[in-house]
Amino acid sequence: MTETGDRSDYEGRVEVHDREVLRAARSVIERCSNPAAMQAEVVAAVRRNELWRGEQCLNLLAPEAPTSSTVRALLGSEIGTRAAEGHIGPVNRWFAGTRHIDEVESLCMELLKRLFDCDYAEHRLCASMIGNLAVYTALARPGETIMSLAQPVGGHSSNRSDGPAGVRGLRIVDIPVDPEDLSVDLESFAEVARRERPVLVALGASMTLFPYPVSEMATVVGEWGGRVFFDGAHQLGLIAGGQFQDPLKEGAAVVTGSGGKTFCGPQSGVMVWNDDRLTGPLAEAVFPTLAATHQVNRVAALAAAACELLAFGRPLMAEIVANARALAAALEACGVPVLGGHRGYTDTHQVIADVSTLGGGLESAQLLARANVITNKNLLPWDRRENWERPSGLRIGTTEVTRYGMGRAEMMEIADVIAAVLVERRAPEGLADRARALRAAFPRLQYCFD
Numbered sequence: 001m002t003e004t005g006d007r008s009d010y011e012g013r014v015e016v017h018d019r020e021v022l023r024a025a026r027s028v029i030e031r032c033s034n035p036a037a038m039q040a041e042v043v044a045a046v047r048r049n050e051l052w053r054g055e056q057c058l059n060l061l062a063p064e065a066p067t068s069s070t071v072r073a074l075l076g077s078e079i080g081t082r083a084a085e086g087h088i089g090p091v092n093r094w095f096a097g098t099r100h101i102d103e104v105e106s107l108c109m110e111l112l113k114r115l116f117d118c119d120y121a122e123h124r125l126c127a128s129m130i131g132n133l134a135v136y137t138a139l140a141r142p143g144e145t146i147m148s149l150a151q152p153v154g155g156h157s158s159n160r161s162d163g164p165a166g167v168r169g170l171r172i173v174d175i176p177v178d179p180e181d182l183s184v185d186l187e188s189f190a191e192v193a194r195r196e197r198p199v200l201v202a203l204g205a206s207m208t209l210f211p212y213p214v215s216e217m218a219t220v221v222g223e224w225g226g227r228v229f230f231d232g233a234h235q236l237g238l239i240a241g242g243q244f245q246d247p248l249k250e251g252a253a254v255v256t257g258s259g260g261k262t263f264c265g266p267q268s269g270v271m272v273w274n275d276d277r278l279t280g281p282l283a284e285a286v287f288p289t290l291a292a293t294h295q296v297n298r299v300a301a302l303a304a305a306a307c308e309l310l311a312f313g314r315p316l317m318a319e320i321v322a323n324a325r326a327l328a329a330a331l332e333a334c335g336v337p338v339l340g341g342h343r344g345y346t347d348t349h350q351v352i353a354d355v356s357t358l359g360g361g362l363e364s365a366q367l368l369a370r371a372n373v374i375t376n377k378n379l380l381p382w383d384r385r386e387n388w389e390r391p392s393g394l395r396i397g398t399t400e401v402t403r404y405g406m407g408r409a410e411m412m413e414i415a416d417v418i419a420a421v422l423v424e425r426r427a428p429e430g431l432a433d434r435a436r437a438l439r440a441a442f443p444r445l446q447y448c449f450d
């Protein structure tokens with residue numbers, strides 16, 4: 001590589017990130033007279049986000065949830081500066097001095113077991129995606145076949161060729177899906193599965209409206225010793241709150257999920273199972289294979305969030321689903337087409353709108369963000385994988401607005417703002433005040449001990 005002399009010149013470099021955004025950061029750094037000023041810029045950007053996204057927006061991103069002040073305080077706690085490689089217990093650790101770390105981690109693990117009514121829980125996953133890689137590491141060998149959901153029907157990269165399953169060298173066959181309500185086509189599944197004999201079938205998706213036929217699918221793959229693995233990244237809180245199917249009780253061998261989606265804890269991963277024979281392989285796939293230091297501050301925050309779900313999970317999750325159904329119905333009434341209407345729209349925190357006739361997913365999400373309403377573009381079943389940048393759908397989640405105490409009346413108001421932007425084509429900036437006022441009317445986080 002040749003030295004260009006001008007280090008601010010990005011031309012000619014290979015960059016996957018947006019060049020303009022990186023260029024702006026560079027000029028901010030160059031304007032700073034010293035590193036302390038640079039640090040102040042970092043802090044200021046965090047504060048700007050806290051003000052805008054934290055206090056002035058209606059955050060309807062399905063993979064987000066607000067955390068209690070206790071959970072947030074624990075994320076910044078001293079214990080996050082301590083190293084704790086290994087399994088719980090003095091002999092299992094590489095380092096001495098882990099007495100209180102063992103207390104925190106064992107509390108977290110036992111709370112998770114209690115919450116999910118299961119025999120085993122894993123707390124050391126810095127992301128749910130790492131949990132999925134742990135499952136593929138423990139329960140499948142390179143070259144073996146798995147089945148999973150394709151991205152246009154809601155599947156996540158972690159179970160596909162461009163994620164952990166692909167990195168593990170697994171052969172991936174699609175689970176057949178009915179595109180109308182994103183449900184598994186059981187008859188075709190049985191036929192394909194009996195032909196392909198997958199060792200694992202990964203269920204659960206990023207776009208997810210209704211339960212899956214876990215027990216029927218587990219029975220089919222049980223014919224050759226295959227297993228169902230439930231990737232409950234999105235539904236983890238709903239499962240904990242008893243508002244979604246319980247995959248372990250229905251025959252899934254292992255469940256993974258995100259700490260920061262409906263679970264309302266720190267962004268991270270959880271893994272739970274019941275079968276003694278899986279304990280060695282799964283726990284050892286986490287350590288020593290995929291995690292060394294695993295952020296004990298995050299483990300503490302996860303434990304605190306589990307306590308909130310033990311206390312408030314049922315009413316909170318029931319309200320999240322009721323709000324999602326109300327929002328879906330209100331959107332459709334305002335002229336925004338929504339998937340799943342023939343089945344009551346949704347059994348989760350998600351609403352999936354088809355905005356292909358309203359400008360498409362990218363434009364819709366960008367317009368709404370200018371109105372302080374945060375959603376995301378999403379592939380729909382009839383989109384091609386290559387249309388990732390400009391898909392037909394919009395994914396909307398009700399976790400955050402519900403935890404701030406909003407109910408059915410507010411869902412009507414939110415639908416009205418969304419329709420004003422997408423259907424009536426009003427200027428989004430003119431609606432930002434309405435979004436800001438609605439958010440400001442619900443300042444206090446609910447369903448917590450704070």
Ligand SMILES: *Cc1c(COP(=O)(O)O)cnc(C)c1O
Nearest residue numbers: 127128129156205206233258268
């Ligand atoms: C979000 C998501 C993941 C990844 O979860 P992280 O905790 O962000 O790593 C995995 N699987 C599915 C289906 C998801 O939606």
